[in-house]
Amino acid sequence: MKRATQWTVMLVAGCLAGGLVLMQFSPAGGEEASPAFWLATFVLALFAVQSIRRMAALDSGRVYGTLTAALFGVWVIFFWQLLVVAFDVPKVLLPPPSLILQSMSSHGPTLWGDFVQTVLKAVLIGWTLGSGMGFVVAVAIDRLPFLQRGLLPLASLTSTIPLVAVAPIAVMWFGFEWQSKAAVVVLMTFFPMLVSTLAGLKAAGRLERELMHSYAASYGRTLLALRLPAALPFIFGALKVNATLALIGAIVAEFFGSPTSGLGFRISTEASRMNMPLVWGAIVVAAVTGSLAYAVLVQLERRAAFWHPSVRES
Amino acid sequence: MVRCDLFLRGPMKNPEVLFPSDATSSAGARLAVEVRNASVVYETADSPVHALENIDLDIREGEFIALIGPSGCGKTTLMRVIADLEKISAGRVLVNGVTPHEARLARAYGYVFQAPALFPWRTVLGNVTLPLQIQGYSRAQSRTVALEHLARVGLTGFESKYPWQLSGGMQQRVSIARALSFEPRILMMDEPFGALDEITRDRLNEQLQQLWQRERRTVVFVTHSIAEAAYLATRIVVMSPRPGRIIKVIESPLPDERHLGMRDSAVFIEVAHALREALAEGHHD
Amino acid sequence: MTKVVVRGPIARWSQQGLPVLVILLAVLLVWYLGAWLLNAPGAIERVLPQDGAWRWQDLLAATMEMQRPVLPAPHQVLQDFWSALVDWPLDSPRNLLFHVAVTAESTLWGFVMGTLLGLVLSVCIVHSRTLDRALLPWIVASQTVPVLAIAPIVLVLLGSLGFAGVAPKAVIAMYLCFFPVTVAMVQGLRSPQRIETEMLHTYAATRWQALWLLRLPAALPFLFPALRVGIAAGLVGAMVAELPTGAQAGLGARLLTGSYYGNTVQIWSALVMSALLGLTLTTAVAGIERLVLRHRSQA
Numbered sequence: 001m002k003r004a005t006q007w008t009v010m011l012v013a014g015c016l017a018g019g020l021v022l023m024q025f026s027p028a029g030g031e032e033a034s035p036a037f038w039l040a041t042f043v044l045a046l047f048a049v050q051s052i053r054r055m056a057a058l059d060s061g062r063v064y065g066t067l068t069a070a071l072f073g074v075w076v077i078f079f080w081q082l083l084v085v086a087f088d089v090p091k092v093l094l095p096p097p098s099l100i101l102q103s104m105s106s107h108g109p110t111l112w113g114d115f116v117q118t119v120l121k122a123v124l125i126g127w128t129l130g131s132g133m134g135f136v137v138a139v140a141i142d143r144l145p146f147l148q149r150g151l152l153p154l155a156s157l158t159s160t161i162p163l164v165a166v167a168p169i170a171v172m173w174f175g176f177e178w179q180s181k182a183a184v185v186v187l188m189t190f191f192p193m194l195v196s197t198l199a200g201l202k203a204a205g206r207l208e209r210e211l212m213h214s215y216a217a218s219y220g221r222t223l224l225a226l227r228l229p230a231a232l233p234f235i236f237g238a239l240k241v242n243a244t245l246a247l248i249g250a251i252v253a254e255f256f257g258s259p260t261s262g263l264g265f266r267i268s269t270e271a272s273r274m275n276m277p278l279v280w281g282a283i284v285v286a287a288v289t290g291s292l293a294y295a296v297l298v299q300l301e302r303r304a305a306f307w308h309p310s311v312r313e314s
Numbered sequence: 315m316v317r318c319d320l321f322l323r324g325p326m327k328n329p330e331v332l333f334p335s336d337a338t339s340s341a342g343a344r345l346a347v348e349v350r351n352a353s354v355v356y357e358t359a360d361s362p363v364h365a366l367e368n369i370d371l372d373i374r375e376g377e378f379i380a381l382i383g384p385s386g387c388g389k390t391t392l393m394r395v396i397a398d399l400e401k402i403s404a405g406r407v408l409v410n411g412v413t414p415h416e417a418r419l420a421r422a423y424g425y426v427f428q429a430p431a432l433f434p435w436r437t438v439l440g441n442v443t444l445p446l447q448i449q450g451y452s453r454a455q456s457r458t459v460a461l462e463h464l465a466r467v468g469l470t471g472f473e474s475k476y477p478w479q480l481s482g483g484m485q486q487r488v489s490i491a492r493a494l495s496f497e498p499r500i501l502m503m504d505e506p507f508g509a510l511d512e513i514t515r516d517r518l519n520e521q522l523q524q525l526w527q528r529e530r531r532t533v534v535f536v537t538h539s540i541a542e543a544a545y546l547a548t549r550i551v552v553m554s555p556r557p558g559r560i561i562k563v564i565e566s567p568l569p570d571e572r573h574l575g576m577r578d579s580a581v582f583i584e585v586a587h588a589l590r591e592a593l594a595e596g597h598h599d
Numbered sequence: 600m601t602k603v604v605v606r607g608p609i610a611r612w613s614q615q616g617l618p619v620l621v622i623l624l625a626v627l628l629v630w631y632l633g634a635w636l637l638n639a640p641g642a643i644e645r646v647l648p649q650d651g652a653w654r655w656q657d658l659l660a661a662t663m664e665m666q667r668p669v670l671p672a673p674h675q676v677l678q679d680f681w682s683a684l685v686d687w688p689l690d691s692p693r694n695l696l697f698h699v700a701v702t703a704e705s706t707l708w709g710f711v712m713g714t715l716l717g718l719v720l721s722v723c724i725v726h727s728r729t730l731d732r733a734l735l736p737w738i739v740a741s742q743t744v745p746v747l748a749i750a751p752i753v754l755v756l757l758g759s760l761g762f763a764g765v766a767p768k769a770v771i772a773m774y775l776c777f778f779p780v781t782v783a784m785v786q787g788l789r790s791p792q793r794i795e796t797e798m799l800h801t802y803a804a805t806r807w808q809a810l811w812l813l814r815l816p817a818a819l820p821f822l823f824p825a826l827r828v829g830i831a832a833g834l835v836g837a838m839v840a841e842l843p844t845g846a847q848a849g850l851g852a853r854l855l856t857g858s859y860y861g862n863t864v865q866i867w868s869a870l871v872m873s874a875l876l877g878l879t880l881t882t883a884v885a886g887i888e889r890l891v892l893r894h895r896s897q898a
Contacts, residue, residue, distance in 0.1 A: 052733050053729045055733075056728050057728060064732075065732050065736070066736070069732065069734075069735075069736035069737060072734065072737070093756060093759060093760075094756070146618050146621075147618065148618075149614065149619070150618030150619050151618075153615075153619050157878065159828075160878055161873065161874040162873050162877055164838075165851075165854055165870050165873050168855065168857060169863075169867070171858060173669070207427045207431040208431050210399055210425075210427070211425065211431050212448075213398075213418075214397060214399065214418060214423070215421065216421060216448075217448045221448055226433065229433070232435075243743070244742065244743055244744075244745070251745050251747070252747055252748075252839055255751075255842055255843075257858060267752075268843060271751035271752060271754070271755050271843065274755065276755070279752055286744070287744040287745070290743045290745055291740060291743050294743035305435075306435075307434035307435040308434070309478075312478070
């Protein structure tokens, strides 16, 4: 097996090196590319595919699995850069990655301001408030099965309707600033958290509940010692889903109207101005934010719900 | 003003309740459990199910009682009624001279379920200290007591492990240590070794026997297994289903001090034979 | 601790239907209360006689019938909703159903394309180790990314390539449906246990047979929840896609124009309509699920 690994690593390294060399020869600024260049590109593409296949075929576990996906990503970006420049694709259609990075760095302060406006204010506050309220209401109606039976069907219903559509109304009530976007996020995150927490509170096993009953433990004691810890996997599941919902909600709510800053605002206005590199830049910021937030939540879940089979297996 | 300590700890032990003055039978020993004409009936969509019918049973302190019978004979129901996990429809049950409800509030018994029912987010030590924390023991005190009881079931060194890191047999031993940690007068065990393989089962039977010999707690033990009932119990109650009732109560002639080798002795085989006959009798009714 | 309850139809209704009804009535009550409270300042300023010659009954009546309310009363929304449906011919932009048709068309096209693409790709991923290792992690990771944010780019791109009308909106709905369907199908296609796949192996079944006889049927219970999520996401995508192109037609456009002109009641009608559309689409998918899975026992 070690032989195969060695060959694969060499193949990958060779391909990447070949790619870098080819990049030097790529035509720039509208000149025609020679047939030799196209041939070399085609051959490199074949080798790139092979390198991915060899990498995927390696038997080892997670490290090589992640590397395969990373390698795939690297090749996609490489060929994007190469082909867009070689074909001289108009920048309004598809800018090359280099231009996107350039735009991001030159508009750094703008993008930072957008990030603060959207993520740190609307998303974070909305997500915290919405999830928090969902949790509190769920615990409050834990002993009121009538209300649960009434609210649960309605809460599941809200997942089928486009809640972002309340954005214009939120703007009307809370103004153009981040508060209206946060309001939309609160609405979107409240119901999933409510449903998941209620489900989690029911998750404690019958035997465990009877055990606490045999100890004559009070309702509060049982809640703190048994039912809330047992509910943690469900609660974290909802928090993760809510993180994505919050980001989408805030950005889309900004599509419906935002004064001067915000990631959604940046995307929609720069798109209408055909300033594509900056649009892509804002999207990259949003994408990285989403992935990082999710990764952080996964780590927190590992700490808090370390005992759950689903967390242990991963 | 809300009493936050009551919210968290629940009612405190009432020493009076544990030593009532009039719970003695004619034999002179104190009665741990008194069941008089107890019945449990479930209403279902088709017709009522008589889980228990007119049960009369006295359990003296220090006895090891085994409840044995086929599925549906009510042995688990009877134990759950004594443990205040279910209500009787008719008749009377007294535990240490008071109702099961009061006995439960006074923490009079420890219950071991069919599955270990350990909390996976707590270590082994954390699980054993759970009832102690609920009853208001201090941190240091619960730790000491828990460690001692873990030692008694032979699990010293495993305090920081999590339940999923232990085998099934070890998890049940933790469950037993937990049930005994607050020194209850009565220990109730609902087929605790049913899910284990025979070899582990034998070992645990032996350990339970030795534990009982040392402490002479009242034990009520539900089982399917004739050999287990004969080996462990001082008195065996044979039950049969539809409706759940007691067919026969057999006093075990085996001495109190037992070891696994006794299972090949003539006395043991006689007891097992008597049990088998009683069970068959109930089956044919 | 054991309870056995006899259930008849009336008992079942009072168990399940009554609580929902009570909650709905409570929501309605709070809505009316909110309308009164929120519209009061505006009513006092603009509608009622300026010299203070009004009683609280006049205030109440005024807040319930305002032209530009902060919160329209439920009956106002209902009135506007109804009139938008029946007062105009079906092909007029003033009729809500016209906009429903526009949005629904994009949503459904996108949904169908996205589902087909997801199905094909998931089958490929399950059968190819390369795709599984290289592509699947990206698809899974993309669920944490606000993919909807790419919508303006897609619109500009397709617009400059000459595509207009339904196509770009359907494309956006398509890739919103595609992600949940792919992930769920991969999970579903891999759900059969070792015992089952090995049994087929002993029958010398080809991979296609194993796919058709075992994996696809096993994947269906995973597919349908994802379809419900997908169609809801596709609807949001279609509505968002209507915004940048001058907001001409569709429910999303209607929401935007309502907010530009301050026509609150129109916004609320469009909101109610989009909620109904989402509900209908999801219920339709759930209905198909019931039909397809009707012979399976509930686990």
